Amino acid sequence: MKTPDFLFPPIGGILSWFESYDQKDANKPMGNIRLRFLLVGVLLIFSAGIVVAESVQLHIDVGLNHFYKKRYLEAFKEFKAAVEVDPKNSEAHFSLGRVYKVQGFFKEAVLEFEVALALNPSYLQARRELDQIKSSLESDVGTKLKIQGQEEATRQRDQDFPGSTPEQRAQEFLRKGQTSQAIASYEEAAKADPFNGRIRKALGFLYFNRGDLSAALKNYEDAGKLSPNDAEIVYAIGLTRMRSRDFEQAVVSFSRAAALSPDLLKAQFALGEAYEALGRFEDSAFQYKKVIAINPQSKEANNRLRELSGRMGYNYFSRGGYYYQQGDYDKAEALLSLAKQFGGLPEGQNRQIEEMLGAARYWIRKKQEATRVSDQRKEIRQQSYINKNVTVADVVGNPAPYIGNSVEWEGWAVFSDEAKGRTRYFVNTNNKVNTNSNLDFTFGILFPKDLPNDPRVSVYSQIQVKGKIVGMEKAFNNWSQTQSSRRQPIVEATEVTFTRDNYEQPLTLRYY
Structure with missing residues (x-):
């Protein structure tokens, strides 16, 4: 084929x-x-x-x-x-x-x-x-002379160390303590092998020790590009930025190094120092605690945490005291609790903390209770609309199912009395009956707070109330000496409106 x-x-x-x-x-x-x-x-x-x-x-x-x-x-x-x-x-x-x-x-x-x-x-x-x-x-004469100078240096090094590579010569110079010559040899090695991360890392270390931070950072960053997951290189970049007082970027580098190698204690500790330099003391303390959790014997971390706790304790004490004086008890309680937690304060200040914490927590509880009652009354107000068809007569005839329920009633005030030091108003819901002889269609209103001194708050007003039935009792009109034949409902007001003739605007009181 x-x-x-x-x-x-x-x-x-x-x-x-x-x-x-x-x-x-x-x-x-x-x-x-x-x-x-x-x-x-x-x-x-x-x-x-x-x-x-x-x-x-x-x-x-x-x-x-x-x-x-x-x-x-x-x-x-x-x-x-x-x-x-x-x-x-x-x-x-x-x-x-x-x-x-x-x-x-x-x-x-x-x-x-x-x-x-x-x-x-x-x-x-x-x-x-x-x-x-x-x-x-x-x-470019400068570049030309530079190349010529490098070639002359290379010839000289070849005479000193015949048959060796630039990297080997650099290591030999380091053993002899000749840092400048070592850097020159490593630079030569980097040019011969530009994608060797190990050489760049060595150059970064040498420049860092010599105090040339910009050259150190450049070489470390070049090494990081070649070995992006090397936590040691990322840590070295953070250290260089820390030395350059670029604390924000140092935090970024140390955080990444710690993420790449969670057991790299020096990265965790350095991150705490960077946070501290930025004034982020809570974050700093957290990092020192993390170091201590990994190595409880870390003297540096324990010392830094102890010193930082004392400083933070006083800081929280001062800020907490300020908010306490302003009446902002929530912030005061939070900051004073932190001051107590971090400690390191004199006995007198600790006593003040306890006193302010006690008072702040009392007012916080009172505020929380007021909020709870207010929310409850809002809910009662909303539910009263649902039960608006329930009448006084319904409740009088069978009270048990209605106790605790929300209602919305209205009528004309008949008389007022006092109970537990507060004024109550009794309202008739049936204008066809004579209240001088019949109180069977009335209900009483219990007000959570004292009533204002306002002419519309009167027994001559029409009253609408939204609230909750809290009890049943016989109504008695002291002025006419009339008493209801059965027990009448008592409503705790959530919202009440007084409307009086000759007054253009009604008066509405809300207790939430």
Whole structure:
């Protein structure tokens, strides 16, 4: 069977040639076998070349996707992999050079562009990029001198430590206590391997110890981008911000470090210090308590909490006393309770706290009771509308089901009396009867508070009341010496309205 030439034309030609040879020399079995082995070898070579080419192109395509989306670390990894698979691929070297260039590593970029041109002299894009960098470096004298100085330093270090890498030289300098030389070597190592988080972390540490906080923060943040889940790096960023007195951002970093590693005590403790620096003492105390919960022997956390508690105790005592004097007992009670909780105050102040707490809680309970009664009376007022069809006669005839129920009644005042030091009004709901001889349709009104001194509050007024039936008793009119034949309902008013002739506006009293 003949292989289609549109797939791989050269291979198709070889197969066609082999088939024609096979037909002519069918009587030569050994030659036929040799040719078959030759064909298999050719096919394997072509297949391997195709697989390698496809793998390289895949790395390049994926890398370009990352590059155009400004994900330079991922792009660098893909282009580097493409170069490792096929070191003679000019496009891979060119793409790697572009990543170096955009990251500011011009020397490495120049090297990659030169390799791309050596492999493909007609590569115009590589030529343009190379010429642009060289032109830029020639016009920027400072950059040129800096590169030359770095190269001279590199040659000197190579003489001191022949055969070692920049990172190894940096470590050797550190062992000798030569911090400046170590930093220079680590900077060289970072340029050679720009995506090595370990090197950036070491640089951050060295710059921090030297007091160069901006350089320390930059290197720590670069390391954090490469290792975003490294709690130690995030903690170091917070420490640098703390030293720079950027307490808000320090809180953000320490909080994230503590979230990444809840057992990282130094992050928990540092978060407490950052809160304290911001004046957020409650949050700070909470953090110190968290540290103590993890390690009860933490001397620093116990000392800070003790000192902070004394300071907070006095602060809460002062604020609580102020609100107590203003009559804001809810706030006073809350703050004085915190002052008592944190402690650390003299005996005299503790005694004052107890006295103010007792008084504040008394008034709070009284206010709560008033609120409860008010809410209850509002509910009675609403329910009275439901029972507005219930009459005095209904209740007099069968009182039991109605005691405690809400009603809405109205009529004309007949007489008033006093009970438990308060005035009561009795109201007739049937204007067809003579109240001088018949009080069977009257009800009494009990007022929760003393009535105002107002001419509309009178036995000559029409009265409408909304309230709750609280009892039954016989009504007795002292003026006419008339008594009801049966017990009449007594209503505790929730809302009452007095309307009197010759007065344009009625008087409404609400007890909620």
